[in-house]
Amino acid sequence: MQNWIVLGATSGMARPFLRRLAIDGARLMLAGRDMEELETLAKDCKLRGAAEVEVIAFNIRDTAAFPALIDKLAATQGVLNLACFVGTMPEQSAIDADPMLIDEVVTDNFTGPAKFLSLLAPVMEARGEGVIVGVGSVAGDRGRVGNYVYGAAKAGFATYLSGLRNRLGRKGVHVMTVKPGPVETRMTEGMKLPFMAKPEQVAEDIMGGIERRANVLYTARIWYFIMMVIRAIPEPIFKKMSI
Amino acid sequence: MTKDTHYTGWGRALRAKGPVARPEKLRHLAELPPTPAFGMRRSYGDAPLNSGGAMVDMSGFDRFLAFDPETGCLTVEAGARIGDVATAFVPQGWIPAVMPGTGFATVGGCIAQDVHGKNHHHVGSFGAHVTEIVLLQNGVELTATPGTALFQATVGGLGQTGVILRATLRLKRCDGNLMLVTERRARNWEEHLAFLDASEASYTVGWIDATATGPAMGRGIVEEGEIGKGLVKERKRTAKVPLDAPHFALSSPVVRAFNQAYYHRVPAHGRTIARPMADFFFPLDKIHDWNRLYGRRGFHQFQCVVPLSSARALRAMMERISTSGLASPLAVLKRMGAGRAGYLSFPMEGYTLAIDFPNRAAARDLIRTLEIETAEAGGRLYFAKDALAEGARIRTMYPELNLWQEEVARADPTGAYQTDLVRRLNLRSA
Numbered sequence A: 001m002q003n004w005i006v007l008g009a010t011s012g013m014a015r016p017f018l019r020r021l022a023i024d025g026a027r028l029m030l031a032g033r034d035m036e037e038l039e040t041l042a043k044d045c046k047l048r049g050a051a052e053v054e055v056i057a058f059n060i061r062d063t064a065a066f067p068a069l070i071d072k073l074a075a076t077q078g079v080l081n082l083a084c085f086v087g088t089m090p091e092q093s094a095i096d097a098d099p100m101l102i103d104e105v106v107t108d109n110f111t112g113p114a115k116f117l118s119l120l121a122p123v124m125e126a127r128g129e130g131v132i133v134g135v136g137s138v139a140g141d142r143g144r145v146g147n148y149v150y151g152a153a154k155a156g157f158a159t160y161l162s163g164l165r166n167r168l169g170r171k172g173v174h175v176m177t178v179k180p181g182p183v184e185t186r187m188t189e190g191m192k193l194p195f196m197a198k199p200e201q202v203a204e205d206i207m208g209g210i211e212r213r214a215n216v217l218y219t220a221r222i223w224y225f226i227m228m229v230i231r232a233i234p235e236p237i238f239k240k241m242s243i
Numbered sequence B: 001m002t003k004d005t006h007y008t009g010w011g012r013a014l015r016a017k018g019p020v021a022r023p024e025k026l027r028h029l030a031e032l033p034p035t036p037a038f039g040m041r042r043s044y045g046d047a048p049l050n051s052g053g054a055m056v057d058m059s060g061f062d063r064f065l066a067f068d069p070e071t072g073c074l075t076v077e078a079g080a081r082i083g084d085v086a087t088a089f090v091p092q093g094w095i096p097a098v099m100p101g102t103g104f105a106t107v108g109g110c111i112a113q114d115v116h117g118k119n120h121h122h123v124g125s126f127g128a129h130v131t132e133i134v135l136l137q138n139g140v141e142l143t144a145t146p147g148t149a150l151f152q153a154t155v156g157g158l159g160q161t162g163v164i165l166r167a168t169l170r171l172k173r174c175d176g177n178l179m180l181v182t183e184r185r186a187r188n189w190e191e192h193l194a195f196l197d198a199s200e201a202s203y204t205v206g207w208i209d210a211t212a213t214g215p216a217m218g219r220g221i222v223e224e225g226e227i228g229k230g231l232v233k234e235r236k237r238t239a240k241v242p243l244d245a246p247h248f249a250l251s252s253p254v255v256r257a258f259n260q261a262y263y264h265r266v267p268a269h270g271r272t273i274a275r276p277m278a279d280f281f282f283p284l285d286k287i288h289d290w291n292r293l294y295g296r297r298g299f300h301q302f303q304c305v306v307p308l309s310s311a312r313a314l315r316a317m318m319e320r321i322s323t324s325g326l327a328s329p330l331a332v333l334k335r336m337g338a339g340r341a342g343y344l345s346f347p348m349e350g351y352t353l354a355i356d357f358p359n360r361a362a363a364r365d366l367i368r369t370l371e372i373e374t375a376e377a378g379g380r381l382y383f384a385k386d387a388l389a390e391g392a393r394i395r396t397m398y399p400e401l402n403l404w405q406e407e408v409a410r411a412d413p414t415g416a417y418q419t420d421l422v423r424r425l426n427l428r429s430a
């Protein structure tokens, strides 16, 4: 039996991913802070074929509650997998006005998920199987004037995941970093962004990535090439660009 | 609320500009002031547009909420696509009782237009299989059940009684996962109508070659479908029209050639084949954004229904269309039953004809003439397709308009849910 714990299960990107898992008959644990939405989502997953669905109150800033959840996960029967969709992206201008916000951005996008995964790591090592999917962003590949604090947090998370992959890969646990370009969700509502993907497409790419054990997955695909170009721009030129 | 966006219906001929909110959580929807809603904007004209103000995109509310395997009653959020419902429930032996020609239509949109399917002559319209509708009306949630005025004003009611949040549909038992389709050539108009009249199949539809003239006028292919069991190759990939096509893409010689080939695809003595369900119900869905084939100016669909006794008048209209050289390959002729579930529902017992035209002056003139002829034939135009009608004329086609207006005035006294279509046709006053 495949078990999936999904952190940030109410995310727009998580929804079609959860449906794919449900259709495959997985056992799902939906973790998040919006209980009402989680309950609705749970009904949907159940009706679409999930073997079992459980709802778990979870806040990425509440580290004190992590160990109890880790114990619960350690006791799960069958294969344990995790996907983390948690993230927040305040406007850069809001952060410029109140730099103390940086703590929250770094907690939600990087240190919170990293702490949870580091607590889970020994559990996964002992199990010797399973997949961890961490959602970063193309924004982490280069510091842009428009959202470099969010980008920095995602870059930190990506580097962390790279190390975790290195550590857990030796024990048969696969870690995949997902780097989406712009996706049509609540996070981007009302923004006009290039090559905007649908969450359904992202979910399909993630499923494909899991299957072939991709290490770093750009989605939509075109972002792999776009970021290759953007990373290659020399800093003296890049610093004058506002892309 | 978000910045202004430009958006259109499926026909892309009418446009709107304004803020569009796309909430995913009920709480966020409830925080908005009363605002009209759209689903997937598969209506062709301006039913899902509001240039006067804001709009709510309901496609983020697409969750299944409850299913009773005894009765087949399924409660879903209004933004759920009807094709997704079919995909999820056909393997369990249930199918939506009514499905329009696109699986992308949402449950909310199917209710608000009281849509019909290829089985209308047997099962009636979409609303006949809805057992409950939950509305958000000026910040208050309320439930409409069959038999009430609120229900009849909501079904086919163009969203004017409030935002549909969720609904309960009674699904139909279905014993199989594919379609057995019998295709027959109808050599002319008379034969075409005769085949439709005689058909006893569960699902029946006629494709009509709108370019054929003379003795072949009205020829086409009548498709009859039954749900069956077995294995067929599912279509793998969908195609996409990435750019607006140039104007000549659907010019008259191209259409004529296409129609000729399409007609002769079916052998003269007919054939029966097994097809994936989606190919039968939603033949165009596999080409994403096919509306871009009509280029930047967009297109119109003319759809009317006339009573059985007006078959001759419909023939004259078809004659006019065929000789105009303006029609596209997408033309459908169907026999309709009497079933309708709301005050403003489109169906009436008779024949319905639906034809696409590129958005050009000559086509608009033709559609206006057809509109007059529809009225004279005692027929009706469909709000899901209309972009050009004259308000006074289309209002006379809906004899229960006053009942609808009364209920809508109660539901929305300030006119907060008005859309471009409602204003253009002046549906709520007069």
Ligand SMILES: Cc1cc2nc3c(=O)[nH]c(=O)nc-3n(C[C@H](O)[C@H](O)[C@H](O)COP(=O)(O)OP(=O)(O)OC[C@H]3O[C@@H](n4cnc5c(N)ncnc54)[C@H](O)[C@@H]3O)c2cc1C
Binding pocket: B010, B036, B037, B038, B039, B040, B041, B042, B043, B044, B047, B048, B058, B078, B079, B099, B100, B101, B102, B104, B105, B106, B107, B108, B109, B110, B112, B113, B114, B115, B116, B117, B118, B158, B159, B160, B162, B163, B164, B165, B284, B384, B419
């Ligand atoms: C290829 C194709 C084939 C079609 N075939 C058929 C057919 O066979 N039979 C048929 O009857 N129709 C057919 N149609 C028309 C289509 O089924 C209807 O226009 C349907 O309403 C589209 O659903 P939607 O979710 O896109 O609604 P929209 O077009 O977005 O909205 C339609 C109306 O419903 C209202 N509305 C939508 N959602 C809500 C909500 N949640 N609350 C309140 N109001 C709401 C809108 O305000 C608007 O007035 C077809 C359309 C296409 C493009």
Ligand SMILES: NC(=O)c1ccc[n+]([C@@H]2O[C@H](COP(=O)([O-])OP(=O)(O)OC[C@H]3O[C@@H](n4cnc5c(N)ncnc54)[C@H](OP(=O)(O)O)[C@@H]3O)[C@@H](O)[C@H]2O)c1
Binding pocket: A007, A008, A009, A010, A011, A012, A013, A014, A032, A033, A034, A058, A059, A060, A061, A084, A085, A086, A087, A088, A089, A108, A135, A136, A137, A138, A179, A180, A181, A182, A183, A184, A185, A186, A187, A188
């Ligand atoms: N959308 C894009 O364009 C895009 C691009 C690249 C990367 N990403 C990343 O993709 C992931 C998913 O984002 P999305 O686009 O689906 O946006 P979203 O719908 O806003 O999802 C964000 C998720 O994070 C959760 N969350 C936020 N703060 C939390 C906290 N303190 N505790 C627990 N959960 C919390 C949210 O829960 P609530 O429902 O309770 O708010 C929500 O489930 C994020 O990591 C995002 O950074 C998004």
